[in-house]
Amino acid sequence: MKIYTKTGDQGMTALFGGTRVPKHHIRIQSYGTVDELNSWLGLLRDQDIAKEYQELLMKIQEDLFTVGAILATDPDKALLKSGKERLNIPKISPTDVTLLEKEMDKMDESLPAMTHFVLPGGHPTVSYCHIARTVCRRAERMACLLHENQPIEATVLSYLNRLSDYLFVLSRKLSHDLKADEIKWIPEKKD
Numbered sequence: 001m002k003i004y005t006k007t008g009d010q011g012m013t014a015l016f017g018g019t020r021v022p023k024h025h026i027r028i029q030s031y032g033t034v035d036e037l038n039s040w041l042g043l044l045r046d047q048d049i050a051k052e053y054q055e056l057l058m059k060i061q062e063d064l065f066t067v068g069a070i071l072a073t074d075p076d077k078a079l080l081k082s083g084k085e086r087l088n089i090p091k092i093s094p095t096d097v098t099l100l101e102k103e104m105d106k107m108d109e110s111l112p113a114m115t116h117f118v119l120p121g122g123h124p125t126v127s128y129c130h131i132a133r134t135v136c137r138r139a140e141r142m143a144c145l146l147h148e149n150q151p152i153e154a155t156v157l158s159y160l161n162r163l164s165d166y167l168f169v170l171s172r173k174l175s176h177d178l179k180a181d182e183i184k185w186i187p188e189k190k191d
Contacts, residue, residue, distance in 0.1 A: 016069065016086055017077025030146045031071035033139040034160075038064045040132040047125040049174060056103060060163065063096055067156055071143065075150055092155045100159075100166040107173040115184070118172065122180035126171050133167035140164060 012020045013028060021027060038061050045057040069087055078086050120130035140160040146152060175182045 016072050017074040019074040019077060026142065026146045026149065027071060030139065030142040031068040033135065033142050034064050034068045034071065037132060037135045037139050038068075040128065040135055044125070044128045044132055047128065049125060050177065053170065053174075063092060063159065066090065066092055067159065070153060070156055071146070075152075091153065092159045094155060094158075097155065097158050097162050100162045104166050104169045107169050111169075111172050111176055114172075117185040119183040119185050120171070122175050122182060123178045125178060126174050126180055129167055129171040129174055133164050133171060136160060136164040136167055 008023065011023050013023050014020050041057050041061050041064070045054050045061070066089055069089060070091070073087055080086055121127050140157070143152060143157055143160055147157060172182065174180075
């Protein structure tokens with residue numbers, strides 16, 4: 001199978017189900033941003049971090065493929081003529097969201113209380129995590145915009161929201177593990 005089809009040369013692409021839309025369509029922007037996030041998570045997972053983080057990041061990457069598939073499916077063609085769902089894959093569930101919450105709670109136990117905003121950085125691995133967090137927030141914003149126009153599964157929105165929170169806590173935990181400086185943002189007082 002060739003990777004190039006030439007069907008997108010005029011700026012159009014197909015959703016699951018065959019519907020053709022412009023490549024700048026909000027649905028394409030949504031799952032494209034999820035794909036970008038997945039790539040950043042791959043880079044983060046490739047760093048010298050604890051195996052438990054690598055394993056959870058791998059699970060998250062798999063979940064993001066599910067999210068992408070959901071976002072790439074035309075809701076008008078989500079069901080086949082037989083009545084079965086076009087996507088024959090497990091969906092994002094409340095359990096997936098709860099897992100992220102439990103992992104955040106576990107990491108928080110060993111972290112100092114947060115008293116200020118934190119400037120991204122301090123170590124390249126921590127910076128990759130912050131980049132992933134901000135891309136996740138963009139994916140969430142895109143998915144919310146899509147949801148306003150064509151409702152999507154609520155668990156997808158919850159998952160993306162919780163994932164960005166998880167990535168923030170992970171960035172703090174990585175700073176702690178790597179003994180990197182966590183630089184607080186303390187604005188100067190105006191005279």
